Amino acid sequence: MRLITFESAGQQRLGAWIERDTRIVDLHRAAALLDPAGGPDAALGSMQALMESGEAGLDRARQAVARAPEEAVLATDDVRILAPVPRPIQMRDSLAFELHLRQAKRANAAMRLRHAPDAQEQLAALERSGGFEPAPIWFKQPVYYKCNRFNVVGTGHDIEWPAYSEVLDYELELGIFLGRGGKDIPAGRARSHIFGYTVYNDVSARDAQADEMPGMLGPAKGKDFDTGNVLGPCIVTADEIADPYALTMTARINGELWSQGSSATMYHRFEDIIAHVSASETLLAGEFIGSGTVGNGCGFELGRYPQAGDVMELAIEGIGTLRNRIVRPARA
Known part of the structure; x- marks a missing residue:
């Protein structure tokens, strides 16, 4: 299923896209119409409730889609599509692509040295000394932060440009939501904990991020600002994605292709990330984990950045496209 959260008549509803995403089955309403005597189906009340309901809830959702009365079907153009989970119970973002890490380390150093008169000489010295090599710990285990x-x-x-930044960027990522929680989850069983897949745009204030990261904590204001985490357009349930590590990933700015990569290049896969994160820590259904940026998947690596008014379109094969416009609010 291609599951969405949408807003209609001022209410958030759980839906499933049908007919090439042109129409939506309102799952809660469909279930109620199909079984009037059964009462409201709590599992179909929200995406979080569905993720917590396990296979039984998914089965009821599938039945609602398959048998939906016309009264429970809406046109996509008549509603507002929200993030699949408007307020996740937890979010973590990883750094799982080696090419991105290598290129971002150099770009980060260049950003920090942007005002130095000998910037090129310092960058060359850093390269000679191995300053852009990933730390050994990165190869040993997944790394992540909480969003x-x-x-x-x-x-x-719309993505609101933070007032303290002059360099805003997109980051093209694959994301998962957990459908089963657990503690000390073995990597060999971790795939069964994945509820589904989505597209993630980890919007970043690059100048703020470059300035604060040498403080050895963060990221902070490089990532933390309103509208900075973009998810969607849907969650594709895990059974629909035969191989999550064979997906083409692209980013277009104003229709121009800027980035192209593949989930095949993940060094640390989601199974390993789940196993690492769950070590001595209980994870819950509904938690989100991002893959980190695919290689060449951001302006930071390319040396070019989107501007106010630009439209970003981040797409992953089999999932869909996140489409957002950047706006710069008027300053007081």
Whole structure:
């Protein structure tokens, strides 16, 4: 299923896209119409409730899609599509692509040295000394940070340029939501904990990020600002993705192809990330984990950045496209 959260008549609803995403089955309403005597189906009340309901809830959702009365079907153009989970219970973002890490380390150093008169000489010295090589710990285990789960928006929502930054960037990522929790989850069984896949745009204030990261904590304001986490347009359930490590990933700015990569290049895969994160820590259904940026998947690596007014389109094969416009609010 291609599951969405949408807003209609001022209410958030759980839906499933049908007919090439042109129409939506309102799952809660469909279930109620199909079984009037059964009462409201709590599992179909929200995406979080569905993720917590396990296979039984998914089966009821599939039945609602297959048998949906016409009264429970809406046109996509008549509603507002929200983030699949407007407020995730937890968000983590990883750094799983080696090419991105190598290129971002150099780009980060260049950003920090942007005002230095001998910037090129310092960059060359860093390269000679191995300063752009990944730390050994990166190869040993996945690394991640926790995101601001309150800053989530979906496709079609404007991205607000933070007032303290002059360099805003996109980051093209594959994301997962967990459908089963657990503690000390073995990597060999971790795939069964994945509920589904989505597209993630980890919007970044690059100048702020470059300035604060040498402080050995963060990222902070490089990532934490309203509208900075973009998820969607849907969650594709895990059974629909035969191989999550064979997906083409692209980013277009104003229709021009800027980035292209593949989930095949993940060094640390989601199974390994789940196993590492769950070590002595209980994970819950509904938690989100991002892959980190695919190689060449951001302006930081390319040496070019989107501007106010630009439209970003981040797409992953089999999932869909996140489409958002950047706006720069008027300053007081």
